Every structure is written in C-alpha cells, then in structure tokens.
Amino acid sequence: MVIWNIARATFKECTQKKVMWILLGVALLIIGLSFIFSFFAPSERLVLIKSMGLGAIYLFGAGIALIVTAGLIPTEIERRTVHTVLSKPVERWQFVIGKFLGIALVLFMNLILMGIALLIVIMGQGSVRAEGFVKALVSNARILEATLLLFFYLLILSAFAILFSILTTTNISIMLSLFVFVVGSLSDYVESLINVSQNPLTQIFLKALHLLVPNFGNANIYNPVIHGYIPPGEFLYLLLAIAYALSYSLILTSISCWAFAGKEV
Amino acid sequence: MEAIKTEGLTKHFYEPLRRQTVIAVDNLDLVVEKGEIFGFLGPNGAGKTTTIKMLLGLIFPTSGRAWVLGNPIGDRKTRQKVSYMPENPYFYDYMTGEEVLYFYGGLFGLKGPSLKKKVDELLELVDLSEHRKKQLNGYSRGMLQRIGIAQTLLNDPELLILDEPTSGLDPIAHREIRELLIRLKEQGKTIFLCSHQLSDVEMVCDRVGIMNKGKLVTVGRLEDLLKVGEMEIAVEGLDPSQVEQVEKIASRIYKKDGDFLVYAEGEEKAQEVIDFVRNNGGRIISMVPLRRSLEELFVEIVKEEG
Amino acid sequence: MKRRLWLIIVFLLVILLQLKVDTYRENYKPGGTTSFGYISREVLATALMGLREVAASLLWLKIEDYFHSGEHEKITPLIRIITWLDPHFIEAYSSGAWHLAWNSEDWRLIPSAEEFLKEGIKNNPDKYELYADMGWLFYDKVKDYEKAIEWYKKAASLPSPPLVKRMLAHSYERAGRIEEAIKIWKELVEEGNKLVERNPNNFEAIFDRDVAVHNYNMCIIRKVDRAALAKKPKTYYLTYQVYRVSPRILQVRARTNLPELSRIRVSLVDADIERRKKESLGWQLMNVTEYRDVWPQVKGGEMKTDIDLTDALKYPLKGESFILALSFLPQTQPIPVQDYVGWLGEGMTGKDVIVVHTSPPGKKMEKSTTLTLEEILGQQTLLLKEVK
Numbered sequence: 026m027v028i029w030n031i032a033r034a035t036f037k038e039c040t041q042k043k044v045m046w047i048l049l050g051v052a053l054l055i056i057g058l059s060f061i062f063s064f065f066a067p068s069e070r071l072v073l074i075k076s077m078g079l080g081a082i083y084l085f086g087a088g089i090a091l092i093v094t095a096g097l098i099p100t101e102i103e104r105r106t107v108h109t110v111l112s113k114p115v116e117r118w119q120f121v122i123g124k125f126l127g128i129a130l131v132l133f134m135n136l137i138l139m140g141i142a143l144l145i146v147i148m149g150q151g152s153v154r155a156e157g158f159v160k161a162l163v164s165n166a167r168i169l170e171a172t173l174l175l176f177f178y179l180l181i182l183s184a185f186a187i188l189f190s191i192l193t194t195t196n197i198s199i200m201l202s203l204f205v206f207v208v209g210s211l212s213d214y215v216e217s218l219i220n221v222s223q224n225p226l227t228q229i230f231l232k233a234l235h236l237l238v239p240n241f242g243n244a245n246i247y248n249p250v251i252h253g254y255i256p257p258g259e260f261l262y263l264l265l266a267i268a269y270a271l272s273y274s275l276i277l278t279s280i281s282c283w284a285f286a287g288k289e290v
Numbered sequence: 291m292e293a294i295k296t297e298g299l300t301k302h303f304y305e306p307l308r309r310q311t312v313i314a315v316d317n318l319d320l321v322v323e324k325g326e327i328f329g330f331l332g333p334n335g336a337g338k339t340t341t342i343k344m345l346l347g348l349i350f351p352t353s354g355r356a357w358v359l360g361n362p363i364g365d366r367k368t369r370q371k372v373s374y375m376p377e378n379p380y381f382y383d384y385m386t387g388e389e390v391l392y393f394y395g396g397l398f399g400l401k402g403p404s405l406k407k408k409v410d411e412l413l414e415l416v417d418l419s420e421h422r423k424k425q426l427n428g429y430s431r432g433m434l435q436r437i438g439i440a441q442t443l444l445n446d447p448e449l450l451i452l453d454e455p456t457s458g459l460d461p462i463a464h465r466e467i468r469e470l471l472i473r474l475k476e477q478g479k480t481i482f483l484c485s486h487q488l489s490d491v492e493m494v495c496d497r498v499g500i501m502n503k504g505k506l507v508t509v510g511r512l513e514d515l516l517k518v519g520e521m522e523i524a525v526e527g528l529d530p531s532q533v534e535q536v537e538k539i540a541s542r543i544y545k546k547d548g549d550f551l552v553y554a555e556g557e558e559k560a561q562e563v564i565d566f567v568r569n570n571g572g573r574i575i576s577m578v579p580l581r582r583s584l585e586e587l588f589v590e591i592v593k594e595e596g
Numbered sequence: 597m598k599r600r601l602w603l604i605i606v607f608l609l610v611i612l613l614q615l616k617v618d619t620y621r622e623n624y625k626p627g628g629t630t631s632f633g634y635i636s637r638e639v640l641a642t643a644l645m646g647l648r649e650v651a652a653s654l655l656w657l658k659i660e661d662y663f664h665s666g667e668h669e670k671i672t673p674l675i676r677i678i679t680w681l682d683p684h685f686i687e688a689y690s691s692g693a694w695h696l697a698w699n700s701e702d703w704r705l706i707p708s709a710e711e712f713l714k715e716g717i718k719n720n721p722d723k724y725e726l727y728a729d730m731g732w733l734f735y736d737k738v739k740d741y742e743k744a745i746e747w748y749k750k751a752a753s754l755p756s757p758p759l760v761k762r763m764l765a766h767s768y769e770r771a772g773r774i775e776e777a778i779k780i781w782k783e784l785v786e787e788g789n790k791l792v793e794r795n796p797n798n799f800e801a802i803f804d805r806d807v808a809v810h811n812y813n814m815c816i817i818r819k820v821d822r823a824a825l826a827k828k829p830k831t832y833y834l835t836y837q838v839y840r841v842s843p844r845i846l847q848v849r850a851r852t853n854l855p856e857l858s859r860i861r862v863s864l865v866d867a868d869i870e871r872r873k874k875e876s877l878g879w880q881l882m883n884v885t886e887y888r889d890v891w892p893q894v895k896g897g898e899m900k901t902d903i904d905l906t907d908a909l910k911y912p913l914k915g916e917s918f919i920l921a922l923s924f925l926p927q928t929q930p931i932p933v934q935d936y937v938g939w940l941g942e943g944m945t946g947k948d949v950i951v952v953h954t955s956p957p958g959k960k961m962e963k964s965t966t967l968t969l970e971e972i973l974g975q976q977t978l979l980l981k982e983v984k
Binding site for chain 3: 084
C-alpha cells in the first residue's frame with residue numbers, strides 16, 4: 026500500500042519531467058523517420074527500419090532509464106521532500122522499492138509506446154501489408170517481444186542508477202551506470218573473446234567479467250526478430266533471460282535498500 | 291511516559307571540505323511531557339533541526355539515546371502517531387493540493403471514504419478548499435505553509451513536531467494557526483514547536499528550551515524563566531519624607547506626578563513596602579510582578595554564550 | 597551475515613542463469629569470424645552498442661559506392677564484415693559470392709565463392725536463396741551440372757518460386773539425364789495447370805505454366821532426335837597451334853570440323869595447380885595461375901583466341917611449367933550445337949574423342965600441351981607448339 030503510493034507518485038513525477046518526453050520524442054522521431062530509407066529495396070528497407078527502430082529503442086530506453094532514475098532520490102533529498110515522507114510510518118526500504126517500481130512503470134510505458142510506434146511504422150510498409158494484415162501483425166508483434174525483454178534489462182540499469190545515486194550524486198551515478206551499461210552491452214563480444222584468447226589468465230579474467238557484469242547483451246535478440254524467424258528454444262531463452270534480469274535487479278535493489286537505510290537525509 | 295525524552299543525545303557532522311568535525315548537538319538531555327506545548331528556541335545553527343531529524347529517524351545520533359512516545363527513535367509504528375512539518379516545507383510540486391494530502395494520507399495507511407472525508411475537512415480547516423485542484427507549483431508561500439500544517443493533522447497525531455509553522459503567513463492566518471495550536475493542546479496533543487516567532491512561543495508555550503551551539507542552555511516553565519523577581523508597586527499618598535524611607539527598602543523608585551513606582555526585590559521586600567505604605571496612610575494602586583520579554587531573555591542568553 | 601548470505605545466493609543464481617543463457621546465445625550472436633580492416637570507427641561503435649543490423653546496412657551502402665568507384669578489392673572483406681554483423685543478411689552472401697565468382701573475373705576465387713555460400717547456408721539453412729545461388733554457380737560458371745542438380749534439389753525442397761524447379765530441370769537436361777528432366781517439366785506443367793485453374797487471371801502462373809509446357813515439348817522432341825544421333829556418330833577432330841605474340845600474350849589457332857558456334861574451352865594453369873591451391877589458404881591465391889576462357893567460338897572451321905596473361909596479380913606465373921588445354925565439352929554447348937553432337941557427345945566419334953565415365957557416360961574432346969615459363973615470357977613472336 027505504502028509502496029504502491031510511492032510508486033504512483035514517482036510515476037507521476039517522472040511523467041512531469043520534460044527531459045523524459047524529449048528523449049521519448051526523439052526516439053519516436055527516429056522510428057518515424059524511416060522513409061529516409063526509401064532508396065533501399067523493400068526487403069532491405071524493412072530490415073533497416075526494424076534494426077534502426079530496435080536500436081533506437083535500446084539506446085533511448087537506456088537513456089531514459091539513466092537520466093530519469095539517477096536524479097530521483099538525490100532530488101528528494103536536496104529538496105527535502107524526503108523528510109515529510111520518511112517522517113511518516115514508511116520504512117526506508119519501502120521508499121526505495123516504491124521508487125524502483127515507479128521507475129519500472131515509467132520504463133514500461135516508454136518502451137510500450139516506442140514498440141507500438143515501431144510496429145505501426147512497420148505495418149505502414151506496403152511490402153508488409155501484402156502478406157495480409159493479420160498475418161503481418163502477428164509476425165511483427167515480435168518487435169514487442171524484444172521490447173519487453175529490453176524492459177527487464179533496463180530494470181537492471183535503473184537499479185544500478187538508484188544504487189549509485191544513493192551512494193554518490195546524480196551525475197556520478199549517470200556516468201557509472203552508463204559505464205556499466207556499455208560494458209554489459211558488449212557481453213556477446215566478451216564471450217567471443219574468451220574463445221579467441223590463448224592466455225588462460227585472460228580467459229579466466231574475461232569469463233569472470235562476463236559472469237559478474239550485468240549482460241545487457243542478453244536483451245539483444247534483434248537478429249532473429251529483424252529477419253522474422255524463431256530460433257529453437259527461444260521461449261526458454263526468454264524465461265532464463267528474464268529470470269537473470271530480475272535476479273540481478275533484486276541484488277542491486279537489496280543493496281540499495283540497505284545503503285539507503287543507513288543514509289542520513 | 292514522556293512525549294519526548296533524550297539522554298546525552300549527540301550528533302557530530304564531519305565536513306570533508308573543511309576537514310573538521312562539527313558538533314551539531316552536544317549531549318542533549320531533554321524531556322517534553324505529554325500534553326504540553328514545548329517551545330524549542332535557538333539561533334540559526336544551534337542544532338534545533340538536527341535534534342528534530344534525529345527524533346524522526348532521518349539522521350542517526352553519534353551517541354546518546356532518545357525516545358519518542360516511549361519508543362526508541364527510528365521505530366516505524368511510533369511515526370504513525372507523530373507528525374512533522376519541516377521548516378520551509380517543500381512538497382511534490384507536480385501534485386495538486388488534494389493529491390498531496392491523499393498521498394501522505396496513504397502513507398499513514400488511510401484510504402477510501404475516511405481519507406476523503408479527512409482531506410476535505412483539513413482543506414476546509416486551512417482554507418484551501420478552492421485551491422485543492424491547483425498544482426503546488428502555483429501555490430504561494432503561505433498556501434504551502436497551510437498545506438504543510440494540514441498534512442500534519444492527517445493521522446490525528448499524539449505528537450506534532452513543527453519547525454517554523456508560522457513563517458510566511460499573513461497576520462490573519464498567523465493568528466488562526468496560533469488558535470489552532472491552542473485548540474490542539476486542548477485536545478491533549480503534545481506540540482514540539484520550533485519557532486523564531488518569539489511572540490507565538492510566548493503566547494502558546496507551556497515550557498521552552500533554548501539551544502545555543504548544540505547545547506541546551508535553558509529549559510523550564512515560561513513564567514519561571516521570564517520572572518525576574520522584582521515587583522512593581524504603584525503607590526500614592528505618601529509625603530516625601532516617607533518616600534525616602536521607602537527608598538531604603540526598595541531597589542529603586544520612580545516619581546511621577548505625586549505617584550511613585552516602587553521596585554522591590556523579592557517577596558519579603560515587597561511585603562515590607564506594602565506594609566510600610568499601608569501603615570503610613572498611603573495607597574497601593576497596583577502591584578505587578580515584573581517579567582522580562584522572551585526576546586530579552588533570548589538575547590541575554592545568546593549574548594552570554596558569546 | 598544474513599544479508600551477505602542472501603547476496604551470495606542470489607548472485608550464484610545470476611551466474612547460473614547467465615551460464616544457461618549463454619548456451620542459447622549462439623542464435624543471437626554475430627556469425628563467423630572476420631577482420632576489422634575496412635570498418636570505420638563509427639560503424640564499429642554502432643555495431644557494438646547493439647545496432648549490429650544498422651551497421652550491416654550502412655556497410656551495404658558503402659559496397660554500392662565501392663562497386664561504382666571500381667574499388668572491387670575492398671568489396672569482399674566488407675561483405676565478410678557485413679555477414680559477421682548480420683549472419684542472416686542473405687543478400688550480402690548472395691552478392692558477395694556473385695562478386696567473387698563472376699565480377700572479379702578470377703577463376704581462383706571460385707572455391708572462395710563456394711565456401712562463402714556454404715557459410716551463408718549454414719547460417720540460413722531454411723532459406724532457398726543461397727542453395728539456388730550455389731546451383732547457379734555450378735550451372736553457369738563452373739558448368740558442373742551434377743553439382744548444380746544437387747544444390748537445386750535442395751533449393752526446390754524448400755518453399756521457393758517455380759524458377760528454382762525449372763533450373764533443376766535445366767540442370768538435369770544439361771547433365772544428360774533427360775528422363776528426370778522430362779519428369780520435372782511434367783510436374784511443373786501439372787502444378788501450373790492447377791494454379792491457373794484456381795485463378796485464370798493469374799498471369800504469372802500462366803506464364804510459368806507455358807514455359808514448362810514449351811520445355812516439356814522440346815525435351816520430348818530432343819530426346820527422339822538425339823537418340824538418332826548415337827546410331828550414326830560423326831567423326832570430329834581438333835588440332836591447334838600456340839603462338840607467342842609478345843611476353844605474356846599467347847595466341848591459339850585451332851582447326852576443327854565441329855559445328856559452327858561450338859564453344860572451345862581454353863585453359864592455362866600451373867602444372868602443379870592442385871598442390872599450389874592446397875598450399876594457399878585464405879582468400880588471396882598469390883602463387884596460383886589459373887586462366888580459363890569458356891567463350892571462344894568456332895567460326896568457319898577455325899577458332900582463334902588470345903591468352904592475355906599481362907595482369908601479373910591475376911596470373912603470377914610462379915611455377916616452372918604450365919598446362920595449356922583446349923576442350924570441347926558437349927554438355928556446355930549451345931542447344932544448336934548439341935543438336936549435332938548430343939547432350940553428352942553421343943553423336944561424336946574419332947581418335948580425338950575421349951569417353952568420360954560419368955553416369956550416364958559421355959564423350960568430350962580435350963587436347964593439352966605443356967608450356968615452360970621461358971616460353972611464355974620470351975620476347976620474340978614465335979610458334980611455340982603444334983598439337984595434332
């Protein structure tokens with residue numbers, strides 16, 4: 026109840042922020058600007074629209090998660106709104122979880138909006154509609170599947186941003202989280218390097234890095250989605266990948282709760 | 291059971307920029323009884339807000355202990371019965387007046403029609419009913435202050451901790467708040483009032499504590515603190531020779547159109563003066579125990595401390 | 597302590613999940629290996645941040661530029677990067693292989709084209725396109741019709757347009773397996789009829805059906821005509837002289853009674869070409885010389901063509917001796933020529949004709965001679981060899 030109250034207030038607060046709408050607007054603009062690919066052949070154009078669109082969702086989703094989340098708790102402390110909340114019968118962890126859930130709602134809304142926008146653009150392509158509206162809609166709905174998976178991975182990013190913002194400041198939190206995001210996005214390449222590397226020490230280091238760093242790359246199922254085929258075991262993959270994201274977020278949020286419980290506000 | 295009790299409550303802040311530790315609250319022993327209005331005074335930086343934040347569990351004491359409503363500080367259930375209004379309250383300015391109250395009400399676990407009734411009542415009480423749908427970023431300072439007071443009453447608290455509740459209010463609102471405080475006291479609530487408005491404190495508080503530089507310098511009943519021990523006795527009908535005799539008893543005398551103002555130190559001396567006047571055919575017009583103003587006391591203490 | 601335990605347990609769960617996730621990750625990762633020699637930093641960053649397919653498409657545009665500016669040598673490595681970034685970019689495999697096999701005009705690259713298509717097929721086993729490309733490589737370029745049949749069969753077993761099955765029928769016909777060709781044309785006619793019945797206004801289907809009908813009829817006619825050829829085969833001969841025109845330019849002058857417009861394949865390769873090919877791993881076959889020309893035509897009983905080896909990159913001439921061969925392969929001949937000699941040379945005989953033990957067995961003419969490095973590089977114009 027208390028948590029839900031705080032989550033709702035957080036959602037409302039975020040949706041009042043101009044920066045979120047600007048980021049969302051730019052992302053939608055990029056998704057909508059697909060007509061610039063008109064000089065490509067229809068099949069290539071579709072691949073480009075999907076990949077550009079999914080890429081824009083990935084980057085701007087992360088941008089929204091970072092910028093909106095990192096400022097949340099420091100602003101409360103700075104503007105002292107946190108005093109009136111925490112002097113009520115609210116536990117510190119309830120406050121953190123409430124903030125986190127609020128952000129989750131914000132991210133969900135953003136991703137769904139971007140995903141649907143991309144779906145609309147794709148359905149707007151003549152070559153897609155040619156195979157029949159319902160069939161095309163069903164096959165391209167996997168855009169939303171990829172977007173939904175990304176949602177769980179952006180939760181990790183937000184959990185990082187919250188933790189870092191409790192321990193440091195908004196700006197440092199953004200930089201640290203961005204760093205984690207970039208390293209985590211390279212997970213596929215790190216994994217490939219393990220096989221290429223000859224040095225066992227390097228291999229161990231890379232493997233440890235791969236297992237410790239949050240692997241945002243897990244959210245990248247774009248290739249099959251773009252080319253419209255379903256790899257074997259995809260359902261299980263999605264379950265595992267989501268479980269991974271949730272567990273990772275759980276760790277970070279636990280630490281955030283403990284850190285915030287000991288923080289003087 | 292005391293509403294607030296602290297034992298050796300101490301808070302040190304480390305200032306990394308100046309590389310020194312600042313003692314914000316130093317070994318504070320304080321008791322606030324249930325049902326009283328306690329005025330908590332002190333110049334800026336005396337440690338009042340730090341003390342309040344420790345009592346509310348927002349920051350943690352370096353040493354010492356404290357209880358609120360009989361429970362150790364930091365207890366969530368206690369905060370159900372306490373309410374707090376910070377100095378210059380900032381609320382979520384994207385919310386409307388009623389949304390803020392609904393939000394805080396929710397934090398107290400209130401919901402449904404009872405919450406709605408409470409919100410309506412409180413908006414009426416602080417005279418903001420017509421602005422209830424307006425976002426707080428469109429509120430004036432006084433309106434924010436009134437919303438701040440409204441939110442302290444959501445949970446029907448046993449203890450109210452108010453930090454500068456009357457700053458920024460126009461005179462009428464100011465008086466209304468003062469009356470509200472007295473009404474709350476009549477309902478048996480304890481009020482811990484931090485204020486610069488010494489006139490407010492003087493008018494409503496039962497006891498005051500004065501802090502300076504982290505230390506509680508004075509604490510006690512307001513009358514006791516302000517009493518200076520001198521009586522001002524207005525006398526008439528004495529001839530000059532008799533006046534000379536009175537002068538020997540009194541600490542000083544002012545003459546005014548054949549009347550005299552006699553100041554006597556202590557009750558015994560005062561009685562002597564009275565007896566002398568009556569025995570010598572004079573008349574006592576009035577008799578007033580002399581008091582300092584709170585302001586005088588405050589300035590005196592702060593000056594003494596340097 | 598409790599907190600630490602909690603963290604450790606959840607973190608172990610995280611690690612376990614990632615290990616499990618990794619086993620599925622193959623399906624989503626970039627494909628194969630590549631070098632980054634030709635990739636710009638911006639594109640690389642785009643790719644790394646999860647915009648792999650965008651990067652691939654941008655590089656694809658770049659290929660267009662290279663193609664028009666004639667920087668052909670940059671195209672192949674770039675296509676390798678594209679297919680690494682996006683292993684399902686079929687177009688890239690397709691055109692990369694085309695580039696290697698046809699556009700480069702370098703016979704040494706044909707195995708590379710084949711390998712490249714095989715990699716594409718491995719990454720996209722369910723799409724017909726690359727199987728069909730492989731079929732076309734063997735049908736049109738290598739002219740190995742048995743292999744073309746193999747690949748077109750695979751392509752036709754997947755959802756594909758009628759053209760694929762038509763090519764399978766053509767491959768059978770070229771391979772001399774006329775009964776199988778007829779069977780497929782018949783199937784195509786029946787399938788076409790069904791489609792046209794269902795929708796009489798489907799002009800595409802009508803066209804496809806009519807093509808099948810025409811080819812079916814032609815196969816039946818040829819089957820009868822060419823069966824007659826085998827009964828009274830004609831004696832053919834082929835002789836030629838090899839001249840050196842200038843260093844690295846040779847001229848072949850052949851005399852023959854082969855039908856007008858017959859195509860003679862002229863090739864000049866290292867004497868030890870197989871060993872050399874095996875030794876040169878990778879894409880650049882710096883030590884291999886492989887000249888082939890399938891186009892020289894017989895006109896008025898003569899065939900004359902120049903062998904131009906002046907491009908030292910393409911024809912390094914690293915060996916000591918080279919084999920020059922002229923061949924007449926009935927399978928590869930234009931249809932009017934096949935009308936005289938048959939699909940597999942059934943209508944041919946004579947001391948110059950060799951029997952090839954294929955199934956069904958065929959005949960061909962092939963005459964080779966050995967040239968030394970000095971003979972090719974020498975200065976003055978000279979008759980080098982006379983092959984009777």
